[in-house]
Amino acid sequence: MLDIEKLKFDENGLIPAVVVDAYSKNVLTVAYMNKESLKTSMEKGLTCFYSRSRQELWLKGETSGNYQHIVSITADCDNDALTVVVEKDGPACHTGTDSCFTNPVYQSPDRHEFSMEGLYQLLVERKEKMPEGSYTTYLFQKGIDKILKKVGEESTEVIIGGKAGDKAETIYEIADLAYHVMVLMVQMGISVEDIQKELASRHIIDHKVKQEKMK
DSSP states (O other), rough: OGGGGGOOOTTEEEEEEEEEETTTEEEEEEEEOOOHHHHHHHTBBEEEEEEEETEEEEETTTTOOOOEEEEEEEEEETTEEEEEEEEEEOOOSSOOSOSSSOOOOOOOOOOOOOOOOHHHHHHHHHHHHTTTTHHHHHHHOOHHHHHHHHHHHHHHHHHHHHHHHHHHHHHHHHHHHHHHHHHHHHHHHHHHHHHHHHHHHHTTSSSSSHHHEEE
């Protein structure tokens, strides 16, 4: 572990801290720490920043309840900036949004960002608005039995592709399965974060004893 004495604070004794969600990997906010707030963050396991406007330390969530539980703090190659990975209790922004970064400035016409969270939110929107002609709308209209049937069918297709050793076909079918599973998640109110947390809790899943129990 890097000694914090080796960190390079600026002329005001501050270092920028980029706060990242441990599950979604989204940037939540950019704040500043001084040596005291960094030590407090490490001692409490909660983000504590230095407010440049108020000229004082502030523990994130102390008034709102939206605490940020620290998973890790990492310095960059020059030791003059930090990334702080956190598990959050609520919105990161004072406006009530999940992240402070909500105002698009530029979007490439040729390159498109994709994330499971983004797909999930799109499916949630489909369920709320039910646009005509949408296959997703069709699934939600038909309900849980149809959705489960499709999950079963796509699972079978994955097995067939895998058994045949056809990598391209298996990738295609896994994508189909993932989509239908996410439709099921939206239907049941299960979030991507719910699944990520469950997977994170299984960090010793490869232990031999657990493998034997799963057979």
